[in-house]
Amino acid sequence: MVFIDESVVAGSRFSLDSAHDPDVGKNSLQRYTLSPTDHFTLNELSNSDGTKYVQMILQTPLDREQQEKHTLILTAFDEGNPQKSGTIKITVVVIDANDNAPVFSQPVYRVSLPENAQMGSTAVTVSATDKDKGPNGEVIYSFPQNNRKIMELFTIEPSTGDIRVNGLLDYEKSKQYELHIEATDKGGLTDNSKVLVEITDVNDNAPVISVISFSNPIPEDSAPETVIAMLNIKDIDSGKNGQIRCSVDSDLPFRIKFSSSNFYISPILKLRTSACSSCFDL
Incomplete structure (x- = not known):
C-alpha cells in the first residue's frame, strides 16, 4: 500500500x-x-x-x-x-489536502421575522459544504465583520450555522438587516454569503393624541362647524396597524372632521346651555 x-x-x-x-x-x-x-x-x-x-x-x-x-x-x-x-x-x-474551500448553498439567504420575535428563536440556518475530508472539511460559521449592532441583535452558532435572535427587534427603528456571514474550514479556506432579514410590523404602538389648539370656554352661540379643538394623532405602526379612526361619544353635540394632517372638533348644532349641560367631557 x-x-x-x-x-x-x-x-x-x-x-x-x-x-x-x-x-x-x-x-x-x-x-x-x-x-x-x-x-x-x-x-x-x-x-x-x-x-x-x-x-x-x-x-x-x-x-x-x-x-x-x-x-x-x-x-x-x-x-x-x-x-x-x-x-x-x-x-x-x-x-487529503486542503484544496477545496467551503461553498455556501446560497449566495443570498432571505428571511422574514416579526418584530416581536422571541430572543433565542432561530431566524434561519445557513449551510456550507466542503469536499475535503476530516478537519479540512469541517466548517465553522461566523460573522466576519465586527458590527456591534448586528451582534447585539443576532448570533450565529459556529458548528451548525443557526442564526438566532439575540436582541429586541423594532420595525419602527429598522425594517431590514443585512448580515454578512463566513464559512471557514480548519485549513483556513473561506466562503462568504449574506442574509437579508426583513422585519414585519406588529401592532405594538398605541395612537398618541396631541392637542394643538383648544377653545375653552365655548360661547353658547357658537355656530355649527366652528372649530373648538384641533388634534394631531399619530401611530408609528405601519399599514393597517398605523391607520387611525377617531370618534367622540355619540351623546355629545360634537363631531370630528379629518383633514390631511389633523382632526378638528366642532359643534353639530348651535349650543344651548342649561344647568346640566354647560360642560362637556370630550
Missing part, C-alpha cells in the same frame, strides 16, 4: 519493492509493466550488479475528491521459454 498526498506534483517518483528471480541470464527478471497507466508510469533502473528495480512516476495529479484509492497491477517478466511472470497488487491511497 502506497500513501500519496493529493497535492504531490506530477513527476514525483515512488520506489517500489523489486521482484526476485533466482534464475540467471534470460531466465531471470528482465522487465516490468504497470496497469492501468491513467496516473502513473514506470521507470526501470539497474543496479551495478545488473539487478533491476523500478520506480513509479506520477504523470497526472491525483484528486482525492474524485477517487480516494487506485488499484494498480505491477507485473515482472523473465525472457525464458516458456516466459514466466509474477504480479503484485499495489493500492495507492490518496491523502
Whole structure:
C-alpha cells in the first residue's frame, strides 16, 4: 500500500519493492509493466550488479475528491521459454489536502421575522459544504465583520450555522438587516454569503393624541362647524396597524372632521346651555 498526498506534483517518483528471480541470464527478471497507466508510469533502473528495480512516476495529479484509492497491477517478466511472470497488487491511497474551500448553498439567504420575535428563536440556518475530508472539511460559521449592532441583535452558532435572535427587534427603528456571514474550514479556506432579514410590523404602538389648539370656554352661540379643538394623532405602526379612526361619544353635540394632517372638533348644532349641560367631557 502506497500513501500519496493529493497535492504531490506530477513527476514525483515512488520506489517500489523489486521482484526476485533466482534464475540467471534470460531466465531471470528482465522487465516490468504497470496497469492501468491513467496516473502513473514506470521507470526501470539497474543496479551495478545488473539487478533491476523500478520506480513509479506520477504523470497526472491525483484528486482525492474524485477517487480516494487506485488499484494498480505491477507485473515482472523473465525472457525464458516458456516466459514466466509474477504480479503484485499495489493500492495507492490518496491523502487529503486542503484544496477545496467551503461553498455556501446560497449566495443570498432571505428571511422574514416579526418584530416581536422571541430572543433565542432561530431566524434561519445557513449551510456550507466542503469536499475535503476530516478537519479540512469541517466548517465553522461566523460573522466576519465586527458590527456591534448586528451582534447585539443576532448570533450565529459556529458548528451548525443557526442564526438566532439575540436582541429586541423594532420595525419602527429598522425594517431590514443585512448580515454578512463566513464559512471557514480548519485549513483556513473561506466562503462568504449574506442574509437579508426583513422585519414585519406588529401592532405594538398605541395612537398618541396631541392637542394643538383648544377653545375653552365655548360661547353658547357658537355656530355649527366652528372649530373648538384641533388634534394631531399619530401611530408609528405601519399599514393597517398605523391607520387611525377617531370618534367622540355619540351623546355629545360634537363631531370630528379629518383633514390631511389633523382632526378638528366642532359643534353639530348651535349650543344651548342649561344647568346640566354647560360642560362637556370630550
